[in-house]
Amino acid sequence: MNSPGSTIAAIATAVAAGVGSVAIVRISGPEAQAVGGRVFRPAGGGRQVWESHRVQYGHVVEPASGEVLDEVLLLYMQAPRSFTGEDVVEFHCHGGMICVQRVLEQVLSNGAEAAAPGAFSQRAFFHGRLDLTRAEALAQVISARSRRAAALALAGLDGGICRPIEALRQQLLEQLAQLEAHLDFEDDLPSLSPDVVRKNLQAVAEELSRLVKDSRQGQCLQRGLRVAIIGCPNVGKSSLLNYLTNHDRAIVTDLPGTTRDTLEAEFSLRDVPITLVDTAGIRKANNPVEKLGIARSRQVLKQVDVIILLFDINLGWSEADQALAHEIPEDVPYLRVGNKVDLLDQRKARPNDKLESSLTISTITGQGMEDFTDALLRCCGLTDLERLDTSLNDRQASVAQKAIEALARLEDTAKAELPWDFWTIDLRDAIHRLGEITGKEVSESILDEIFSKFCIGK
Ligand SMILES: Nc1nc2c(ncn2[C@@H]2O[C@H](COP(=O)(O)OP(=O)(O)OP(=O)(O)O)[C@@H](O)[C@H]2O)c(=O)[nH]1
Ligand SMILES: [Mg+2]
The missing domain is CATH 3.40.50.300 (P-loop containing nucleotide triphosphate hydrolases)
Structure with missing residues (x-):
């Protein structure tokens, strides 16, 4: 993985000989403009015009010799109004393999480091441009093999997974707040019915089970079947x-x-x-x-x-x-x-x-x-x-399953008529799991693992 403050670069489009009329080299980070400026020469020898969200036409050159590596359009997007939330420079090169690779090499020898797989998406996540489910949906949009799979992924990108999961997490958080208030101020508050709490929690568990069940079909649409x-x-x-x-x-x-x-x-x-x-x-x-x-x-x-x-x-x-x-x-x-x-x-x-x-x-x-x-x-x-209108991916479904298990343990606690403070243990666990799905509560190592499965340049 790249270190957080570094400036990274990669080819953001597919690379193949004879395919695609445009290929994009993307640079992101605090030095993006400086790196881009070192290798770019505007057409007609004019000066570089670095206005955000404006296109310049020119060439990428080898700075020492002036050798032209490709004819390009340069697009500058100033932080935070970019995909990653950082300064981003894109070179729109000719398609194919050779020119775009030479442009990338030049960018890498002039101050950028090679982006790890998923590095751009990870930065977008860190800068709050995307929640984790939207970042994962983006990877699924790219790998979709059918129209239906693409439609499901796009629904995820539109918040189709984040919204219901976050709503369930909010319900659990409210329940936790209520239980904790009762632990602290039992005498001052009206009594809390264990049956009502159980019903609320069961409703959340049922909704999660439905999402997990649907995800099996969704994953078939995404991954396809071997027959x-x-x-x-x-x-x-x-x-x-x-x-x-x-x-x-x-x-x-x-x-x-x-x-x-x-x-x-x-x-x-x-x-x-x-x-x-x-x-x-x-x-x-x-x-x-x-x-x-x-x-x-x-x-x-x-x-x-x-x-x-x-x-x-x-x-x-x-x-x-x-x-x-x-x-x-x-x-x-x-x-x-x-x-x-x-x-x-x-x-x-x-x-x-x-x-x-x-x-x-x-x-x-x-x-x-x-x-x-x-x-x-x-x-x-x-x-x-x-x-089917949205679908959890493998990771999200297995984390949701853990939340369901925590709620099932809570049900056992309720049946055993244990005091409220026992209830809060598994409730916190379930809340934590749902936070792991959206990325609100997720460790750095899990994030690294998730983003490392993305393709380079994404
Ligand atoms: N009438 C009829 N003939 C069929 C049908 N399906 C296949 N055949 C014929 O059956 C013969 C064998 O077909 P294949 O598809 O080669 O059979 P296979 O199971 O792949 O055979 P192997 O590769 O040898 O194991 C061919 O002459 C086909 O035209 C069908 O639905 N109706
Ligand atoms: Mg045969």
Whole structure:
């Protein structure tokens, strides 16, 4: 991490050859203007005009030799009216990789230090520009992989997490003040009903539980799901991957044992980002290459959030399918899906009555795909995505869970009819936890850990 008073710099945009027409080098700190001034030369040799929130046009040069490193726009934002709350200078360079990197190198050799990951956001937090939940939402906006995920993150940026958590914390603080007043001035105050206090605390715990429950769905939207298609050879696994991704990604033939390696493709299913893994059909194989592929299929079983166990509905659910189902680890949910139902319709036969209720699809006609999508999302606990308007991230949910546990201990204290001062211990803990979510009460080491997960330049 950078020391607090230092002037830091980093490239704030993605760096890749041939991509992006603009790339930004951002400098923040007390020396930002001095550092920027050393390497910037205004066009036409005029003097530098350092007015806040005004753009200058010119070049970044190597000061000693005068070599031009890039043609830039310079934007100066004086403290506190900047993202970090400090003096900020931005060089808007040409996109790509080389020029912007050379500009950064020059800035770093002229008095700025390289910004650690998340350093700009951390400074914004320290200067009160953002609370912790908004800073985290910002990182989620950047990493969003679907429109829904971006919308959730933007809601967090708008205070969608901070506001309800802060309101609950206020309720607990008021309760604590009331209990403490009773401890100090019991005789002068009207008596306090333990039942009323309990009800208030229970209401807070319930609201927190709802937020934690919703966060599981929100995190699926943010992080996405890893889904594997597993099954015997030739049942149509690769065809299903091609159908869902709407792309001729995997080789499909009528020969069993076509797929020899695992193959991944990304797509969105009702706005849930999904990484779909196609696997080699599992059977007893002699071919050494196929054997290796099958070993990989078995590895995949342990590395995904959910499994689609595909079988051929015309052949019915076989012993081999049942054996495969047994191989799926207990904690991984799976969905049994019968493929090639189009052929079954033609013969008007149902080879296995037991499967009447099971999901059937066709990767050729698209039959059954809506129900299949519903079932897949339900299998992952994604039942009412439309209702979701904000979502705690992993860290916030686990801290909220600790607050819920503190309130549960308080409930035990209440049941045991212990005196008020026992109540205040866990109440303080719950308040502290909620402060940890918004950043009102959080240690420096936790902050360092949170911001270190951000990208460089953010
Ligand atoms: N009629 C019909 N044929 C299908 C359907 N899905 C796949 N097939 C055919 O079944 C054959 C096998 O399809 P694949 O997608 O290669 O099967 P796979 O499970 O990936 O096979 P392996 O990679 O060998 O394990 C191909 O000839 C497909 O065209 C379907 O829904 N209906
Ligand atoms: Mg295949």
